[in-house]
Amino acid sequence: xxxxxxxxxxxxxxxxxxxxxxxxxxxxxxxxxxxxxxxxxxxxxxxxxxxxxxxxxxxxxxxxxxxxxxxxxxxxxxxxxxxxxxxxxxxxxxxxxxxxxxxxxxxxxxxxxxxxxxxxxxxxxxxxxxxxxxxxxxxxxxxxxxxxxxxxxxxxxxxxxxxxxxxxxxxxxxxxxxxxxxxxxxxxxxxxxxxxxxxxxxxxxxxxxxxxxxxxxxxxxxxxxxxxxxxxxxxxxxxxxxxxxxxxxxxxxxxxxxxxxxxxxxxxxxxxxxxxxxxxxxxxxxxxxxxxxxxxxxxxxxxxxxxxxxxxxxxxxxxxxxxxxxxxxxxxxxxxxxxxxxxxxxxxxxxxxxxxxxxxxxxxxxxxxxxxxxxxxxxxxxxxxxxxxxxxxxxxxxxxxxxxxxxxxxxxxxxxxxxxxxxxxxxxxxxxxxxxxxxxxxxxxxxxxxxxxxxxxxxxxxxxxxxxxxxxxxxxxxxxxxxxxxxxxxxxxxxxxxxxxxxxxxxxxxxxxxxxxxxxxxxxxxxxxxxxxxxxxxxxxxxxxxxxxxxxxxxxxxxxxxxxxxxxxxxxxxxxxxxxxxxxxxxxxxxxxxxxxxxxxxxxxxxxxxxxxxxxxxx
Amino acid sequence: xxxxxxxxxxxxxxxxxxxxxxxxxxxxxxxxxxxxxxxxxxxxxxxxxxxxxxxxxxxxxxxxxxxxxxxxxxxxxxxxxxxxxxxxxxxxxxxxxxxxxxxxxxxxxxxxxxxxxxxxxxxxxxxxxxxxxxxxxxxxxxxxxxxxxxxxxxxxxxxxxxxxxxxxxxxxxxxxxxxxxxxxxxxxxxxxxxxxxxxxxxxxxxxxxxxxxxxxxxxxxxxxxxxxxxxxxxxx
Numbered sequence: 001x002x003x004x005x006x007x008x009x010x011x012x013x014x015x016x017x018x019x020x021x022x023x024x025x026x027x028x029x030x031x032x033x034x035x036x037x038x039x040x041x042x043x044x045x046x047x048x049x050x051x052x053x054x055x056x057x058x059x060x061x062x063x064x065x066x067x068x069x070x071x072x073x074x075x076x077x078x079x080x081x082x083x084x085x086x087x088x089x090x091x092x093x094x095x096x097x098x099x100x101x102x103x104x105x106x107x108x109x110x111x112x113x114x115x116x117x118x119x120x121x122x123x124x125x126x127x128x129x130x131x132x133x134x135x136x137x138x139x140x141x142x143x144x145x146x147x148x149x150x151x152x153x154x155x156x157x158x159x160x161x162x163x164x165x166x167x168x169x170x171x172x173x174x175x176x177x178x179x180x181x182x183x184x185x186x187x188x189x190x191x192x193x194x195x196x197x198x199x200x201x202x203x204x205x206x207x208x209x210x211x212x213x214x215x216x217x218x219x220x221x222x223x224x225x226x227x228x229x230x231x232x233x234x235x236x237x238x239x240x241x242x243x244x245x246x247x248x249x250x251x252x253x254x255x256x257x258x259x260x261x262x263x264x265x266x267x268x269x270x271x272x273x274x275x276x277x278x279x280x281x282x283x284x285x286x287x288x289x290x291x292x293x294x295x296x297x298x299x300x301x302x303x304x305x306x307x308x309x310x311x312x313x314x315x316x317x318x319x320x321x322x323x324x325x326x327x328x329x330x331x332x333x334x335x336x337x338x339x340x341x342x343x344x345x346x347x348x349x350x351x352x353x354x355x356x357x358x359x360x361x362x363x364x365x366x367x368x369x370x371x372x373x374x375x376x377x378x379x380x381x382x383x384x385x386x387x388x389x390x391x392x393x394x395x396x397x398x399x400x401x402x403x404x405x406x407x408x409x410x411x412x413x414x415x416x417x418x419x420x421x422x423x424x425x426x427x428x429x430x431x432x433x434x435x436x437x438x439x440x441x442x443x444x445x446x447x448x449x450x451x452x453x454x455x456x457x458x459x460x461x462x463x464x465x466x467x468x469x470x471x472x473x474x475x476x477x478x479x480x481x482x483x484x485x486x487x488x489x490x491x492x493x494x495x496x497x498x499x500x501x502x503x504x505x506x507x508x509x510x511x512x513x514x515x516x517x518x519x520x521x522x523x524x525x526x527x528x529x530x531x532x533x534x535x536x537x538x539x540x541x542x543x544x545x546x547x548x549x550x551x552x553x554x555x556x557x558x559x560x561x562x563x564x565x566x567x568x569x570x571x572x573x574x575x576x577x578x579x580x581x582x583x584x585x586x587x588x589x590x591x592x593x594x595x596x597x598x599x600x601x602x603x604x605x606x607x608x609x610x611x612x613x614x615x616x617x618x619x
Numbered sequence: 620x621x622x623x624x625x626x627x628x629x630x631x632x633x634x635x636x637x638x639x640x641x642x643x644x645x646x647x648x649x650x651x652x653x654x655x656x657x658x659x660x661x662x663x664x665x666x667x668x669x670x671x672x673x674x675x676x677x678x679x680x681x682x683x684x685x686x687x688x689x690x691x692x693x694x695x696x697x698x699x700x701x702x703x704x705x706x707x708x709x710x711x712x713x714x715x716x717x718x719x720x721x722x723x724x725x726x727x728x729x730x731x732x733x734x735x736x737x738x739x740x741x742x743x744x745x746x747x748x749x750x751x752x753x754x755x756x757x758x759x760x761x762x763x764x765x766x767x768x769x770x771x772x773x774x775x776x777x778x779x780x781x782x783x784x785x786x787x788x789x790x791x792x793x794x795x796x797x798x799x800x801x802x803x804x805x806x807x808x809x810x811x812x813x814x815x816x817x818x819x820x821x822x823x824x825x826x827x828x829x830x831x832x833x834x835x836x837x838x839x840x841x842x843x844x845x846x847x848x849x850x851x852x853x854x855x
Contacts, residue, residue, distance in 0.1 A: 028775055032787075050778040236671050309804055309821060311752025352807055356776070356784030359751065364774040364786070369756035374714045374746050378649030384640070384720075385650075391633060400627040402848040406655075406722070406736055413656070414684040415691065419728045420735060425656075425691075436848030447850055453627065454850065459655050459722065466656050525631075525837040527844075528851045 002126040003063050005043040011064035011075050019043050025070040029360050039125045054257035056344040059146030069325040069361055080269040088284035095165040098197050098234040101261035101290040102164055103268050108225045108282040134219050137274045147267035148251035152217035154225040157201040164199055167192035173205040173214040196241050210238045210255040212247050230268045232261035262294050262343035297341040301351040309355045311370050322361045386487050387457055390470050393490055399455040399472050404432035412463040425461035429471035430480045445535050445586050533588035534599050539619040541578045548581045558606050564588045628853035635833040636720045639740055642764045643718040651717040653698030659688050661697040665812040666781040681726050691724035695741035700813055707814030714746035731841040738829035745822035754823035766792045781809050800827040
């Protein structure tokens with residue numbers, strides 16, 4: 001969520017720490033800060049609020065409370081005006097239990113117009129467009145407190161009655177705002193199903209509850225009187241409906257994560273205040289339908305419990321300080337705290353949740369690493385060590401290991417939907433191994449191998465079971481069997497008989513156990529070129545007894561950076577007092593497909609160099 | 620002629636898996652394995668993932684056709700559940716410590732950093748008083764042995780339904796902090812779901828991507844190299 005630094009500052013008398021400090025504080029005590037950006041004379045943090053804190057932190061107030069706890073800064077709580085509201089004729093009826101609370105209030109004599117500069121600035125800073133003062137006020141309070149608000153034009157309703165009910169099949173609603181379809185800008189009309197929660201007047205739907213308003217009671221420049229809705233809906237219902245219609249609004253984001261119905265009251269006061277400030281309006285009484293009041297949870301936790309889980313020795317006073325910084329109400333006995341969990345902290349339900357609060361507020365860096373004081377007696381996992389054994393066996397027999405995809409075009413088990421076009425799970429490893437053989441056969445000149453021999457160990461999926469298989473092969477053919485059979489077929493009777501923990505470990509050493517130079521592979525991977533390579537052979541007569549080293553060096557020095565592997569001898573013989581060495585050179589570019597001409601130029605140069613040596617003779 | 624066979628070349632992921640497992644077994648962990656095609660109880664429910672959690676959406680998880688209660692496991696955490704269920708059923712009492720190397724699946728489009736299949740390593744240590752400080756020791760020790768003595772780690776708050784408190788663990792390697800693991804104290808509901816007395820026993824769990832670790836160790840730019848069956852990958 002985008003959070004404005006100046007907006008946060010309004011919550012504190014004291015000047016906030018500088019931007020970097022705030023960011024660091026949030027990162028190590030609360031949430032990730034994904035970016036920090038300048039916006040005019042303001043700075044905006046993009047904060048990735050964790051899913052379990054989306055209940056209370058998708059708002060400037062929520063983040064301000066975090067900052068208050070992290071930096072131990074006192075938050076100034078706002079005081080709202082006391083109105084003398086006029087009696088109201090507004091009626092509200094909840095007909096569906098997915099609406100947990102509905103507060104409505106009529107405000108008369110509003111003057112819809114442009115928003116004041118400060119309001120526009122605040123909304124712009126967090127990337128929101130200004131629409132008009134009423135809508136802007138509602139948006140501002142939502143981003144401030146985390147509670148969505150909706151305003152209806154009272155005079156566009158059939159009567160002063162609002163009903164929260166299930167939609168009926170065939171009902172439809174034209175949504176607020178417009179969307180672009182190709183070059184057309186259109187109002188989106190939604191055909192409701194039989195189970196969508198809506199806000200309606202006595203005749204038509206006015207809004208899809210908690211998701212988006214409709215055009216029927218839209219607030220426009222002629223609006224005089226409005227109804228302010230501050231409500232709470234079941235989070236799962238909101239998520240389902242929003243997904244079904246593919247509408248993801250800021251309101252949805254908050255409702256689908258579940259917010260406390262207790263937040264409605266503060267929000268109604270705040271929005272009334274702000275609208276009154278914008279233009280002195282006539283405020284009517286609030287109608288508040290709240291069928292089941294939320295209960296305030298109480299959670300007990302002891303100092304011991306917290307230290308036992310964190311591995312710390314925090315003092316009772318330090319822990320008490322955390323509750324104070326978080327503004328938790330609590331009572332204490334000798335060694336235990338009883339916390340009255342704030343309504344908005346839906347995430348806290350047990351002592352383990354309080355362990356987290358203490359840990360993160362005091363700082364995880366305060367926890368020093370401690371070796372576990374347990375002498376574990378691990379057992380050997382048969383499957384894992386049989387895999388290890390099979391791998392070592394095949395490596396020793398000269399096979400190289402590959403891994404291929406579990407997905408393919410046909411099989412016995414199918415996945416429902418996939419980001420790729422391959423929807424089946426493999427029933428064997430052989431098909432993949434054969435493909436790999438083909439590929440590697442083509443690349444054989446690039447690989448420093450005499451013969452392509454490969455294997456894979458992996459899971460295959462049959463109709464009713466999955467099985468660990470081993471497949472291995474070369475150009476002559478491929479063999480495949482399950483791991484168990486491979487083990488029985490290939491292990492000696494001794495290995496069989498002594499399949500005991502220690503013994504087996506010795507028989508199936510891992511690489512780091514066998515390798516004498518343990519870190520021999522701590523070097524960088526060399527990516528390969530996607531362009532084709534070109535092969536050239538060069539054969540030279542040298543006097544009998546002369547080694548091929550000097551010739552190899554000459555080839556290496558003159559073959560340019562396009563040479564992708566060491567020149568290697570593929571043929572040599574001696575005849576009439578002369579030895580012939582035939583070298584193979586492989587050329588490949590990382591940037592383009594090489595042409596024969598380009599390679600020919602290099603080969604011509606090499607030929608010249610060879611001829612310069614009078615003892616040598618090009619064949 | 621000398622008929623000695625030249626040894627084949629191991630897949631880089633196997634090198635990394637074996638080395639990681641070796642370090643953890645040296646630290647007292649034992650290896651556990653579990654199925655790749657899994658029921659939703661072991662992959663989600665028992666791990667305290669709520670029924671309507673976004674991770675359970677079709678976009679992220681491969682569901683199996685005609686078997687609505689089955690998925691390709693999205694993490695190796697399923698094996699925690701199998702291990703603890705069996706452990707409790709056999710009447711055994713903690714402590715125990717396991718690591719689970721294995722293949723997992725995510726239904727997402729692929730790029731240099733993402734694959735539909737990849738390898739994870741999961742760790743779980745449960746005892747009477749196994750705590751966050753122990754977790755810090757184990758992870759620091761692992762990364763020091765795996766990446767080098769001057770490796771550092773740090774914890775940040777995070778959230779996973781199966782742990783509380785939950786952490787993001789950053790590892791400092793080559794002068795750079797990298798977000799490498801998710802971890803946390805096992806949520807009491809998870810222990811309860813497996814029949815382990817959560818008032819008596821506690822501990823931590825962690826998980827990280829082995830492909831990611833292999834890419835860091837060998838400086839491999841693209842995760843997709845791993846599953847092409849191309850032997851040019853086997854350079855080590």
